[in-house]
Amino acid sequence: MKKKKILCVLTAAAMSIAMLAGCGNSSGGSSDAGGDTAAASGSGEYADKKVGVCIYQFADNFMTLFRTELENDLVSKGFSKDNITIVDGANDQATQTNQIQNFITQGVDVIIVNPVNSSSAAAITDLVTAANIPLVYINREPDADEEKRWADNNWNVTYVGCDARQSGTMQGEIIVDLGKETVDLNGDGKIQYIMIEGAPENVDAQYRTEFSVKALQDAGWEVDCLDDQVGNWDQATAQQLVANSLSAHPDTEVVFCNNDAMALGALQSIEAAGRTVGKDIYLVGVDALTEALEDVIAGKMTGTVFNDHIAQSHSTSDAAINYVKGSTNEHYIGCDYVKVKSDNAQSILDSLK
Numbered sequence: 001m002k003k004k005k006i007l008c009v010l011t012a013a014a015m016s017i018a019m020l021a022g023c024g025n026s027s028g029g030s031s032d033a034g035g036d037t038a039a040a041s042g043s044g045e046y047a048d049k050k051v052g053v054c055i056y057q058f059a060d061n062f063m064t065l066f067r068t069e070l071e072n073d074l075v076s077k078g079f080s081k082d083n084i085t086i087v088d089g090a091n092d093q094a095t096q097t098n099q100i101q102n103f104i105t106q107g108v109d110v111i112i113v114n115p116v117n118s119s120s121a122a123a124i125t126d127l128v129t130a131a132n133i134p135l136v137y138i139n140r141e142p143d144a145d146e147e148k149r150w151a152d153n154n155w156n157v158t159y160v161g162c163d164a165r166q167s168g169t170m171q172g173e174i175i176v177d178l179g180k181e182t183v184d185l186n187g188d189g190k191i192q193y194i195m196i197e198g199a200p201e202n203v204d205a206q207y208r209t210e211f212s213v214k215a216l217q218d219a220g221w222e223v224d225c226l227d228d229q230v231g232n233w234d235q236a237t238a239q240q241l242v243a244n245s246l247s248a249h250p251d252t253e254v255v256f257c258n259n260d261a262m263a264l265g266a267l268q269s270i271e272a273a274g275r276t277v278g279k280d281i282y283l284v285g286v287d288a289l290t291e292a293l294e295d296v297i298a299g300k301m302t303g304t305v306f307n308d309h310i311a312q313s314h315s316t317s318d319a320a321i322n323y324v325k326g327s328t329n330e331h332y333i334g335c336d337y338v339k340v341k342s343d344n345a346q347s348i349l350d351s352l353k
């Protein structure tokens with residue numbers, strides 16, 4: 001299925017404008033900012049509308065940035081803070097399904113779901129559409145069959161997020177950009193790497209794992225996977241995994257992590273093993289967390305990929321606004337990732353302040 005993408009404003013110079021303007025949305029709905037004062041006093045344009053937001057797990061660095069920005073943006077566009085309820089699925093689908101049922105019982109005007117398991121999307125969609133409530137999925141993309149159902153049935157259901165293949169490719173390109181001579185530290189003609197994956201069922205993890213390595217192969221590089229472990233997007237887990245991996249495989253040349261939280265854990269173990277990023281090992285993540293950007297600037301991480309939580313959360317509130325106003329949305333609202341290396345890390349960091 002060909003996906004329609006909204007191109008965010010990506011150049012470093014224009015980044016701050018993008019931050020102000022948001023990512024835009026596919027159906028041309030206006031943001032209709034209600035103004036901070038009006039929203040704070042509960043008299044914004046959508047102050048009487050109720051929004052239910054289900055996050056797969058609050059203890060996730062990236063989703064914390066996303067939900068915080070989403071709430072602020074909804075309020076600045078005219079919703080009342082009191083009518084926005086954000087709940088923690090605690091990484092348990094049964095818990096989240098109950099939370100969705102509660103939102104339905106409360107009669108909220110729109111439900112935003114970051115699913116615990118994307119494979120539960122069909123069941124979630126059935127529940128929510130049966131109650132005639134519009135639904136916006138975020139961050140964890142349901143599969144193509146599920147997205148096709150929304151279009152076929154003309155349901156008010158959409159997905160806001162990025163295409164994880166792009167982030168994987170960018171991770172690989174960051175390594176390829178260094179040149180094979182540089183990365184192939186032991187000069188055996190192959191790149192020895194370890195891969196630290198996010199969650200098993202997660203499409204972002206699967207695609208980043210596949211496409212990061214594919215970018216090396218597409219450049220004609222031979223690769224040699226020394227270890228592939230699941231770190232569940234978590235820093236402490238990754239730290240332990242990488243410590244084990246580096247001691248079993250001291251010839252590791254590249255550490256690929258599916259996100260920055262895990263890359264930060266990997267960096268702790270790289271340093272504990274007496275290794276130096278940029279000199280005798282290379283390390284890449286995804287998300288552009290502040291700490292990771294600072295590490296890229298300091299040369300302690302080779303690079304990362306900006307997962308634009310600002311554009312994505314703003315597109316999410318725009319989609320919610322369209323639904324509560326009675327208009328529609330495209331069924332896929334995308335946003336581009338941005339490759340981050342030492343030359344643009346500072347400008348990305350500045351744009352996030």
Ligand code: GAL
Pocket residue numbers: 060061062063139140198202204233258259260261286287307
């Ligand atoms: C990814 C992000 C990860 C994690 C995950 C949760 O897009 O890069 O850090 O938040 O989503 O589904």
